[in-house]
Amino acid sequence: MTIDQSKRDLRRDQKALRLSRPVSAEDVRRLTRGIFEAVANATDAVCIACVWPLPGEPDLRPLLYNLHEAGRRVVLPETTPRGQALAFRRWTPGCPMVPGRFDTAHPDGPIDTPDVVLVPLLAFDRSLNRLGYGGGYYDRTLAVLDCPAIGFAWSWQEVKTVPVDAFDMPLSAIVTERETITPPKQKGDLW
C-alpha cells in the first residue's frame, strides 16, 4: 500500500472514531488546562494560533477566552486556496466570524504572525507525527513559520505509527487530556 493510501484509510477511520466517542466535561477541562500550561511554559509566546472547532474536534473556545484574558494575542487560521499556507487573523471575544472553505470559519481581524501554533489532528503517534485532514495546510504553514507547534488531541487518537512523507512536519509536543508528550531525549543533549 502507498503512503497516500494508508493516510487516506487512517483518515477515514479516525474521522469516524472522533465523531463517535463521547467526551466528558472533565476531559474537556483537562485538555484545556494542559494546553494552557504548555502555552504558559512558552513564556515569550505573545501571539498564539488556535482553531475554531470543526465537528468532533476538541472545542478550544474556552481556551481562546483564557488566553485573551491572560494578555496573549489569539489568532485563528483562514483556510486559503489549496496549496497555500494558512493566514492567521486576530480574534477578540465576540468578534464576527466569517464562513470559509471546507466549513471552517475565521475572524475578520488583521493578519498576524503567531509565536506558537496549536495544531489540530486526526491521529498522532509517540514520535510526534500527525495526520490532518489532508490539505497539507499545517505542513506548509509550519515549514515557513519555524516556531513551536503544539498538537492537541484526545488520548484515544493515538496510533502506533502515523504514515509520514518527507514534507510532514513533526510536532514540538502533543497535549492530550491525560499527558503532554514531548520529544525523546537525544544522545548528545546537554540535559
Ligand SMILES: Nc1nc2c(c(=O)[nH]1)N(C=O)[C@@H](CNc1ccc(C(=O)N[C@@H](CCC(=O)O)C(=O)O)cc1)CN2
Ligand atoms: N478547526 C480546524 N480548523 C482548520 C483545520 C482543522 O483541522 N481544524 N485545518 C487543517 O488543516 C485547516 C483547514 N482544513 C481542511 C479541512 C478539510 C479539507 C478537505 O480536504 N476536506 C475534504 C474532505 C477530505 C476527506 O474527507 O478526506 C472536503 O471537504 O471535500 C482540507 C483542509 C485550517 N482550519
Ligand SMILES: Nc1ncnc2c1ncn2[C@@H]1O[C@H](COP(=O)(O)OP(=O)(O)OP(=O)(O)O)[C@@H](O)[C@H]1O
Ligand atoms: N511543505 C510543503 N510544500 C508543498 N506541498 C506540501 C507541503 N506539505 C504538504 N504538502 C502537500 O500537501 C498534501 C497533503 O499533505 P498531508 O496528507 O500530509 O496533509 P495533512 O498533514 O494530513 O493535512 P493538514 O496539514 O492540512 O491538516 C500532500 O499531497 C503534499 O504534497
